[in-house]
Amino acid sequence: MNALSIKNLTYTYPGGNRALCDISLDIAQGQSVAILGANGAGKSTLLDILLGWKTDDSVLLFDKKLSDYGRKELGRTLALVPQSEPSNFSFTLLDYVLFGRSPYLSELGTPSPADAQIAYQALCEVGLEHYQDRSITNLSGGEHQLLLLARAIAQQSSLLLLDEPTSALDPANRIRVLSILRGLHAQGRTLMFTTHDANLAYALATHVAMLKKGSLLCFGPKEEVVTTEMLTTLYDTSLEVCQLGEKTFIY
Structure with missing residues (x-):
């Protein structure tokens, strides 16, 4: 079963500013998914829609429309x-x-x-x-x-949405939160989190979706998606993905 199914989602703010354009995404139950992108990519708008704060029937939550859920x-x-x-x-x-x-x-x-x-x-x-x-x-x-x-x-x-979950944390608490979230994921919780940090995305996610200017650049297993070429395209700046032993680093 999919925890989330998003089909051809487009969202335009009053005034005509388009935040999301034709997003389609299926997140299976039990996955841990990072939404990676620069400022203004549409990550926060996507979370708002998934929470039902901006009404849209393009989203199914465990095969049920958000609008059909009671509070x-x-x-x-x-x-x-x-x-x-x-x-x-x-x-x-x-x-x-x-x-x-x-x-x-x-x-x-x-x-x-x-x-x-x-x-x-x-x-x-x-x-x-x-x-x-x-x-x-x-x-x-x-x-x-x-x-x-x-x-x-x-x-x-069953599903946990997190907006930049380690942005205000010192290194010790960042490690604590990573451990907690990995534990929740191991218990079967589905995780979806936004981040600017490609290293965090790789450390915590099983899958990564890249948003650029409101459009879905790519989505898939992190090993296939988090590459030097895709990150450089996503952020319009040179980034490198390196392997050191069993660990992957992005800089």
């Missing part, structure tokens, strides 16, 4: 880790991660002890459990990015 059902199927998310309230970290359990609660229901345990375990996975009672307003940018990942982990959705 809670969609929340149990699809989770987002944005780069950042402003908040005007001083939630504790644990309370914030508990929002990830919302798709499993009744309309007037409150989180159960089991929900609280799931949220706490998600904080443990990202290394923030010691700050569970701290206000989210007292976090660094990197800590906030880890918190957003914890909330998505607690949501336990």
